[in-house]
Amino acid sequence: MEWTSYLAPLSQGAWVTVQLTVYSTILGALCAFLFGLGKLSHNPLVKGISVAYIEIFRGTSLLVQLFWIYFALPIMGQAIGLDLRFPPVVAGVVALALNIGAYGAEVVRGAVQAVPKEQYEAATALNFTGRKRLWRITLPQAIPEMMPTFGNLAVQNLKDTALVSLISLGDMAFRAEQIRNFTQDSVTVYTLVLFMYFGMALVLTACMKLLERYVGRWRAAGR
Amino acid sequence: MNDATDNRDPIIRFDKVVKRFGDHVVLDELDFEVQRGEKVTIIGPSGSGKSTVLRILMTLEEINGGVVYVGGEPLWHQRKGESLEPAGEQHLRQMRSHLGMVFQQFNLFPHMTVLRNLTEAPVQVLGVSKAEAKQRGMELLEMVGLTDQASKYPHQLSGGQQQRVGIARALAMRPKIMLFDEPTSALDPELVGEVLNVIRTLADEHDLTMLLVTHEMHFARQVSDRICFFDKGRIKEQGKPEEIFTAPKEERTKAFLKAVLDPDD
Numbered sequence: 343m344e345w346t347s348y349l350a351p352l353s354q355g356a357w358v359t360v361q362l363t364v365y366s367t368i369l370g371a372l373c374a375f376l377f378g379l380g381k382l383s384h385n386p387l388v389k390g391i392s393v394a395y396i397e398i399f400r401g402t403s404l405l406v407q408l409f410w411i412y413f414a415l416p417i418m419g420q421a422i423g424l425d426l427r428f429p430p431v432v433a434g435v436v437a438l439a440l441n442i443g444a445y446g447a448e449v450v451r452g453a454v455q456a457v458p459k460e461q462y463e464a465a466t467a468l469n470f471t472g473r474k475r476l477w478r479i480t481l482p483q484a485i486p487e488m489m490p491t492f493g494n495l496a497v498q499n500l501k502d503t504a505l506v507s508l509i510s511l512g513d514m515a516f517r518a519e520q521i522r523n524f525t526q527d528s529v530t531v532y533t534l535v536l537f538m539y540f541g542m543a544l545v546l547t548a549c550m551k552l553l554e555r556y557v558g559r560w561r562a563a564g565r
Numbered sequence: 566m567n568d569a570t571d572n573r574d575p576i577i578r579f580d581k582v583v584k585r586f587g588d589h590v591v592l593d594e595l596d597f598e599v600q601r602g603e604k605v606t607i608i609g610p611s612g613s614g615k616s617t618v619l620r621i622l623m624t625l626e627e628i629n630g631g632v633v634y635v636g637g638e639p640l641w642h643q644r645k646g647e648s649l650e651p652a653g654e655q656h657l658r659q660m661r662s663h664l665g666m667v668f669q670q671f672n673l674f675p676h677m678t679v680l681r682n683l684t685e686a687p688v689q690v691l692g693v694s695k696a697e698a699k700q701r702g703m704e705l706l707e708m709v710g711l712t713d714q715a716s717k718y719p720h721q722l723s724g725g726q727q728q729r730v731g732i733a734r735a736l737a738m739r740p741k742i743m744l745f746d747e748p749t750s751a752l753d754p755e756l757v758g759e760v761l762n763v764i765r766t767l768a769d770e771h772d773l774t775m776l777l778v779t780h781e782m783h784f785a786r787q788v789s790d791r792i793c794f795f796d797k798g799r800i801k802e803q804g805k806p807e808e809i810f811t812a813p814k815e816e817r818t819k820a821f822l823k824a825v826l827d828p829d830d
């Protein structure tokens with residue numbers, strides 16, 4: 343078989359990989375903000391939940407998290423009369439998002455804490471409410487600081503999507519495995535896939551750089 | 566300048582205020598009054614508690630004892646029947662609206678243009694319309710001589726320009742009391758004058774109460790109704806500028822003034 347004939351199934355898989363990456367990165371960013379800010383909350387319950395989430399999802403492997411959500415959760419749900427069976431796509435996106443969100447939460451927390459306390463004081467002196475201080479003063483300064491690490495995490499996330507092939511999701515890694523089983527042509531298949539992942543990572547990095555420049559555009563003014 | 570000390574109407578009153586950082590007592594039962602419209606300058610050695618007094622008034626620093634009154638209302642407490650209990654956030658927000666502060670390091674919002682620095686709080690906090698806030702912002706920029714810098718970001722401005730924006734930003738909230746914490750200490754000497762000129766204009770406003778911490782003694786003498794010399798968290802000596810600068814009574818005051826006025830001796 344010609345190697346070009348691999349391209350159609352691989353592109354199908356690539357599209358699934360792209361979708362998994364985009365959805366889980368966006369959902370992961372939401373988790374990162376939610377729990378990163380939650381860890382800074384003065385409410386002990388909110389803080390406790392956030393710390394527990396961050397520690398559990400950083401302290402266990404993505405593979406186990408994925409299997410737990412896809413295989414264990416439905417059985418546990420059954421026991422308490424809930425239908426927690428998710429389609430593989432949902433389980434995959436959720437597992438990836440929760441995993442990357444836990445790392446992102448620490449980045450959010452760090453960047454928010456790194457905003458000088460003088461900014462907080464200036465906002466207080468101008469009588470901002472706590473919420474407006476966060477949204478209008480702290481976060482706009484903290485987000486540009488998060489972006490370089492968020493870029494790395496997004497690429498990390500892209501690479502991690504390969505794991506979801508293990509719950510039979512038809513992503514790029516899954517298609518590659520199918521073709522290899524059929525043709526035994528490991529070298530060609532995996533070389534192709536290697537370059538395709540690399541290409542995607544380049545595009546993703548470029549997108550994150552653009553986003554970084556956008557959220558930090560005030561820094562570059564007049565320079 | 567005005568002489569408000571005759572008809573006493575203290576807009577600020579510290580009543581036996583205690584402030585500690587850990588074991589370190591910074592203010593030890595401080596009694597201190599500022600009359601409505603009065604321009605008071607606090608001078609004194611570093612670490613004597615000058616900034617702490619301003620920061621307590623701006624609600625950036627809690628007190629450990631005594632009561633602070635602003636406009637007759639307790640600042641850090643709220644009345645409950647006869648007694649006072651610690652103030653909640655709502656009370657603090659209400660009280661803060663009377664005060665504005667200018668910081669030594671300017672503390673402008675770096676992610677906002679100059680004009681946005683002046684309009685953000687009026688719009689977000691006071692609920693003023695954007696158009697109205699912009700118009701008022703431009704008036705304030707005109708007052709501090711920076712209309713041509715409206716769309717620049719703070720990092721594109723000199724220190725002196727940034728501090729003038731800092732003053733305009735505080736004024737945009739229409740405070741009754743302006744607090745200045747060493748507004749020119751972070752500036753290169755050639756930029757000090759432009760900032761002092763702006764403060765001088767404000768000092769001519771009869772209704773505005775001003776509390777200024779500075780090491781610019783000649784300026785303090787020109788604009789102040791009263792000078793307070795702070796030492797170790799207490800007012801060691803206070804009086805009219807002529808008295809303090811020409812005939813200080815306390816040895817500590819003499820030594821301090823000698824050190825700042827003739828630093829080369």
Ligand SMILES: Nc1ncnc2c1ncn2[C@@H]1O[C@H](COP(=O)(O)OP(=O)(O)O)[C@@H](O)[C@H]1O
Binds near residue numbers: 586591614617
């Ligand atoms: N956040 C703080 N923690 C501990 N000590 C502080 C803090 N802020 C001020 N101090 C101490 O309080 C004293 C008075 O400080 P400050 O009011 O800043 O003095 P000044 O403005 O007159 O130089 C100093 O001894 C200073 O070290």
Ligand SMILES: [Mg+2]
Binds near residue numbers: 615616617747
């Ligand atoms: Mg000070």
